Amino acid sequence: MRRNSNKVLVLKKLFLCFLISVCLTGTAFVLISCSSAGVAQLPSELATGTKDVVQQSKETEKNIYQRIYDNLETLRKLHAEVKTSANPLSLTDKVIRELERVTTDFESLASQREKITRDFLKQLQTLYNLASKAEQEMKRLQEEKANYVKQLAILVGTDPETLERKKAYEQVISYLDKRIEIWDKFLSTHKQIEAEVTKIEERIKRLITTIELTALVYRHGLETLRLQKDIQDAVALLSQIPELEILAQEMVKSWDTLDSLVNELLSFKF
Secondary structure: OHHHHHHHHHHHHHHHHHHHHHHHOOOOOOOOOOOOHHHHHHHHHHHHHHHHHHHHHHHHHHHHHHHHHHHHHHHHHHHHHHHHOOOHHHHHHHHHHHHHHHHHHHHHHHOOHHHHHHHHHHHHHHHHHHHHHHHHHHHHHHHHHHHHHHHHHOOOOOOHHHHHHHHHHHHHHHHHHHHHHHHHHHHHHHHHHHHHHHHHHHHHHHHHHHHHHHHHHHHHHHHHHHHHHHHHHHHHHHHOHHHHHHHHHHHHHHHHHHHHHHHHHHOOOO
């Protein structure tokens, strides 16, 4: 009988260890009926989802900044080249060509206002969805904890089994408290991330407005340069008209020369 009693005690201790290990791995306790597969994947899903949203937001901002920087750098180089050229007018075609590219790029960025806004709203919605899942998990853990607290309260007796069960439940409740605390910190950080993404969206919206105005100014500046070039070309053609008249006069004068030449040659007798 004593040997059987020892076996039972060993089995009880093994079962207690099993219960504690179950709690440590984050799976649901045997007495609570719920699915653990989705719960186990949730932290990884939230971490990956949050990282993706933040990276996409910053990448969008970085790409826009880089395009603006490249365009401004092109303008700076053109200006420096014209300033140092011995014949600035010879660069007119190049300046117009480069300005057309820069202006078109600014106009392209300006046209993306709705798409950029839509993408950011989608990213924010993703964050809200992730936060909602975290809140649901916190609620589930709190309900699970409440259930253990309730069971712990009704445990009476000082027999070994009851004492072991009390100890197991108390440790499980402790782990549940820690997991609830972790989720609470995650939600707090998540709100900060949402605020940061919103700030990025606001910065880009303001930037897009400036880009729209820049595209407008560049387009009119470009058209002004084009007009100047067209007028210069027209003036150059007009300036050639006096030369044509002189050339015509010279041709008329040449008639006398030709007549003299002909008469001179005809004066010789056969």
